[in-house]
Amino acid sequence: MDIDVWGLALQAVNVLILIWLLSRVFWRPVAAAIAKRQQAATAIIEAAHAVQARADAALAEVTQAREGIAAERVALLDAARQEAEAATQSALTEARARAEEILTRARASIERETEAARQANAEQARELALQIASRLLQQLQGREIQAAFVARLKDAIAALPEKDRATLAKDPKGVRVVTASDPEDLRPAIEKTLRKALGDQVRLHFVTDPGLVAGIELHGDHFALRNSWQDDLQQVRKVLQDAE
Template sequence: MSIDWWSLGLQTINVAILVWLLGRFFWRPVAAMIAERRETAEATLKAAADRQAEDKAALADIEKTRAGFAAERDAILAAAQDQAETASKARLAEEASAATARASAASAAIAKDRRDAENSWSLSAATLATAMAGRLATRLDGAAVRAAFLEWLLQGIRAQPEAMRLAAAAEASLEATTATALDAAEQDRCRAAIGEALGGHPDITFTVDAALIAGIELRGRHLEVGNSWRADLARIGKELAHGA
């Protein structure tokens, strides 16, 4: 077998020219196109990655905002609960204070009503007792009773300061009041006894006041001695009323 070197050389030259033509007019544009598309794809992928990163960042912001909203909601709920508990405690304390005040006021009112009732009963009892004593005293008005009241009157006069007794003795006139009228002899005995107790001889005028019930009272500008059942009963009534 023989080799046609001219044909082989021509074919080699044709292949070289074809390769050069393909590299010149086909492979370079195709490679440039591929490179351009690769760059476009890479740019697209980069943009997608950037958008994904932005989306992740936005999602993180959203999650952070939601967490902030949740925390704020929890804080608001906690504050509202605390405020409600504080208001409830304040209301309960106010109601308890009002109840205590009402109970104190009721107790004070009950105590006042009790005191008023006791005072009323005591006053009624004192009034009744003095009235009964007054009626009983009217039966005892006699010479012995008048003598006893005269002695008590003299004791009352002697108990006064000496200057007051001397001033009363120097008066122009004294007034002696009895529950019943005295006869002339009894008036003379009373004048003498009163003058001796005063240390002088004053002019004494006798008057009658049945409201005294029993007794004798002496009055003047410088001296006044109350000595009667009326005065005693009034004093006892006051003591009973005050003692209640």
């Protein structure tokens, strides 16, 4: 088989010339167009990525905002619930305090009224007992009772300080001898007892006071010597009052 060397060489030269022409005339514009298209595609892809990123960011913001709104709603509801519970508890506490205050005042008022009623009843009972005792003692008046009061009067005068006896004896207006009723036949004995105790110069004035019930008392302008059942009843009344 014969090989045409010159033909092969010519073909090779033609191929090289074709390649050079293609690279010069056709390949560079095509390559530039392809590069431009690649750049445009890259820009579009990057823009799409940027838009996607912005969309993702916006979606994240919306999601976060929604979560924040939900959390805020929950917080507001919880705060409202706590405030309502606190208001309810405060109202209950205030109501209990007012009720307790009303009950305390009511108890205090009842106790005061009960104590006042008890004291009033005790006072009425005491006065009634003293009135009964006074009426009974009035029925016991007699010579023996008056004689006993004369003896008590003598002892009471003897127990006075010397200065008081002298003042009583020297009173220019005299001494009022107060009895529940007219002593009648006991008057001489009373005068004798008083003059012996106070001196003959004493001036005696006999007066009656049924309120004494029974007894003999000496009264001056600035002095009183108590010696009667009325005074005894007053002492009993004071003891009963102090005992309450």
